[in-house]
Amino acid sequence: MTRTARTRAGWACAAVGLVFTAYSARLIHLQVAKHDEYAQMAAQTHTMRQVIHARRGLIFDRNGELLASNLPVRTVVADGSHIKDPAAVARLAAPFLQMDETELTRRLTTDRKYVVIRRGVAEDTALELGRALQESSLRGLYFEQDAVRIYPNGHMLGHVLGFLDHEGSGVQGIELTMDRYLRGKDGYRYIERDRTGREIMLYRGQEEPADNGLNVRLTIDMNLQAIVEEEIETVYRDLKPETAVAVMVDPHTGEVLAMASRPCFDPNSPGAAEPEQMKNRAVIDMVEPGSTFKIVVAAGALNERKVDEKTLIFCENGRFAYGGRILRDHHGYGMMSVHDILVKSSNIGSAKMALMMGDDSFYEYVRRFGFGERSGIELPGEIPGLVHPPARWDNLTITRMPMGHALAVTPLQIVMGMSVIANGGDLMAPQVVRSVEDCDGRSVMEKPPRLVRNVVPNKTAGFVSNALAGVVGPQGTAKLASVAGYSVAGKTGTAQKVSPTGGYAPGKYVVSFVGYLPAEDPRFVCLVMIDDAKVSSSVNYGGTLAAPVFSRIGEKAARYLDLVPAMKAIPMDATPLALGSSAQERTN
């Protein structure tokens, strides 16, 4: 070989070597330097993160009755890159999905790989649609597991249970407050799909199983709830009030046994409800409590030794001039004991006891009974009520507050205040959640009864309780609250309704009765509150409207709880008609 030929061959080899070196360099660049980037791109093409949905926890009542459950459904999603003929897919799927074909075609005509077409498709429908797609050799629609929340009892306990939004998060009630327990944690797995969209099992990647939500057991007893709901529904239907509320608690533990409000809504279809229907009046409405509040001043005055069992207070024969205004009683009373002041519901007697106590001392007892502060119950939106400190009182407040005016409280606070008297002087924290359990029923979290504070000694509570039993007796204002065979204690309340524009709304009253049964060893305390019943003013009293409802609830509850009767049946009188209509006179 000549020198020239060798040179040429050398150049050719060098050129080839250079080309191969360049290719090698590029290969190394792709395989090593850019490995992660291209691996990720490849993975994005074939790999997807499949969500394994956690099952939301169930809600039970205290006896294990199911209150909230899950119904499996499918979410239909489309992968635009898999759809070759959107019109054909839409034509096939539209009847199954109950969607307009044109609209569906428009939504399927996309390059996006994940488009939610419809949520909440029934399992059967999804299966049928899947088969139809397979038979027609069409692809691009996929079905993801999902679930909708169902509440088998409909509107019953709806305010307490609440509901979920479309993303499955709690919006109201227990669904909201216990969401972190109920929700669970979604799992995931990385999968690869072949060109037909089917998972290639061989390449199933990292996987984390779903952590299902925990079950919540409430303190509610659905048997008692049904009793309360039935009665409150009857009241709402017959008397047509603006609102009606009933709350039943166990005074010894603070456990809420039943809680019902009207108007109400069905949590299965919250979209159909008006905002007013969704309010749980027991914790978010505040009202002037009326005479039910007299237990506070009586217990406070007794405990502060301003009065005793034998003290007689002059009730000014029904007209008490104080602070430039006249305070009236329903009837003119002379000298009365504390017992009689409660039984007769004397406004003047109560005001005088508060005057004996003084502003600060009386205010302290109002707060000790739990008024003016949130109870901490596991229900959202609870308000503290409105109790002004003495520094903001005018000179009439000390005479108005003992009879339940000049302050605002929630129905739940009234029940818990009465529970103080019923259980011997302890303020218990109300609770609606009893425990949180795993899917095997093992308790994860227990909520034992919580004592907030001792308000009054047992002896004081016993004295007030004895007087409250007299309220339901033949001489009291709540004869109609009696339950044949049982001793009942309680207090009526009739308060003129506060107008949103200021002052009081003429002819509108909030009437209530809060009592317990059996008086000697209460198994439950129950409040019935009726706001602005459409009845004659002459019968619009706590003793005539709310007390009979309590009686019916008490009778049925006693049967259910199998309480042993302690006394003979008391013959029921006809409904008494009260006279007078001024706001002060009606506060009995």
Place this chain on the structure above:
Amino acid sequence: MNTSPNRRKQVNPVHFTSLVRWLVVALFCGSAGLFFVFIKNQQFALGEEIRQVERKIREVRAANEVLLARVTELSSRRVLQQRIADGFITVKPIPDIAIARLIPPTEASGDGVIRTAFNERLRQ
């Protein structure tokens, strides 16, 4: 033409040992390759089977949950109360003998006292 008596016969000897060795290696490689393909196919087939079984389990579980939800709804207090109101079902008193009591009932003797959950008629 070579007529020498010492002419050696020119042959290429077959090294059977070596040949067999290479054949074994080739066979082994071939078998390994085929086995690899077979295993891979098996894996795909099993994977597909697992996928089908998983799908069936999911469907059965979902169907079960749908039925459970339906049972829950049909046996709910609301529906039962409605059925009682419509007359489809009736509530029958429980014979006293069938009630296990924690608190012994008190005898009624015409005193007008209510005896809770106490059915005098069925007690006879």
